[in-house]
Amino acid sequence: GQNIDQPTEMTATEGAIVQINCTYQTSGFNGLFWYQQHAGEAPTFLSYNVLDGLEEKGRFSSFLSRSKGYSYLLLKELQMKDSASYLCAVTGGSYIPTFGRGTSLIVHP
Amino acid sequence: DSGVTQTPKHLITATGQRVTLRCSPRSGDLSVYWYQQSLDQGLQFLIQYYNGEERAKGNILERFSAQQFPDLHSELNLSSLELGDSALYFCASSVASATAQETQYFGPGTRLLVL
Numbered sequence: 001g002q003n004i005d006q007p008t009e010m011t012a013t014e015g016a017i018v019q020i021n022c023t024y025q026t027s028g029f030n031g032l033f034w035y036q037q038h039a040g041e042a043p044t045f046l047s048y049n050v051l052d053g054l055e056e057k058g059r060f061s062s063f064l065s066r067s068k069g070y071s072y073l074l075l076k077e078l079q080m081k082d083s084a085s086y087l088c089a090v091t092g093g094s095y096i097p098t099f100g101r102g103t104s105l106i107v108h109p
Numbered sequence: 110d111s112g113v114t115q116t117p118k119h120l121i122t123a124t125g126q127r128v129t130l131r132c133s134p135r136s137g138d139l140s141v142y143w144y145q146q147s148l149d150q151g152l153q154f155l156i157q158y159y160n161g162e163e164r165a166k167g168n169i170l171e172r173f174s175a176q177q178f179p180d181l182h183s184e185l186n187l188s189s190l191e192l193g194d195s196a197l198y199f200c201a202s203s204v205a206s207a208t209a210q211e212t213q214y215f216g217p218g219t220r221l222l223v224l
Contacts, residue, residue, distance in 0.1 A: 001133075002180075027128060029132070033212070035215075040197075040220070041217065042111060042199060042215035042217050042218055043152070043215045043217075044111070044215070045212050045214065048212060071176040087151075087152065089152075094165055095211070096154055096157065096165050096167065097154070097213070098154070099151055099152040099153075099154075100151065101213075102151060102152075107149070
């Protein structure tokens with residue numbers, strides 16, 4: 001089975017940097033996804049990590065350490081529109097992602 | 110806009126009833142996945158279809174069933190509805206059969222309320 005752990009809620013200030021952590025325990029590992037989901041809307045793809053290290057994509061970066069079962073999503077230059085839930089999802093042998101409960105990020109002025 | 114469409118957007122029904130949710134995948138995608146998202150459970154995988162055939166099954170109740178048609182659209186049937194079935198139901202699609210890692214693209218969801 002797979003177990004994914006993320007903080008339930010985080011708050012940050014507009015313009016700041018925030019790091020959202022995700023730890024996982026899986027039987028088999030193929031990759032880790034991060035999705036953004038605004039309230040009542042569809043999850044949208046942010047990043048995918050399969051190898052250790054940092055993947056940078058504009059204001060968002062994602063890091064993976066497979067040996068530690070750990071990932072983080074780094075959001076820079078926070079904007080109000082970044083207020084959303086951030087879902088960490090891990091795929092094992094079946095390639096079907098198992099999603100964490102999500103981290104609700106609140107960005108305030 | 111992901112290119113995945115779902116209808117209806119909202120559905121209100123009563124306990125014991127049956128409903129059908131519909132999904133059209135992105136053009137060219139052969140796989141369709143169904144997920145249920147409730148406040149206390151997060152996003153839960155229900156079932157996957159690839160090119161008309163069931164490919165993987167998750168936490169899907171026996172009261173629920175799905176199918177994928179030759180034109181690749183999919184329907185999720187929920188019967189003998191209970192209050193606890195109230196949730197957001199998402200459909201996602203990807204190019205192939207999930208035998209290799211692929212990104213899934215999600216539709217806007219159907220919000221089901223069972224009264």
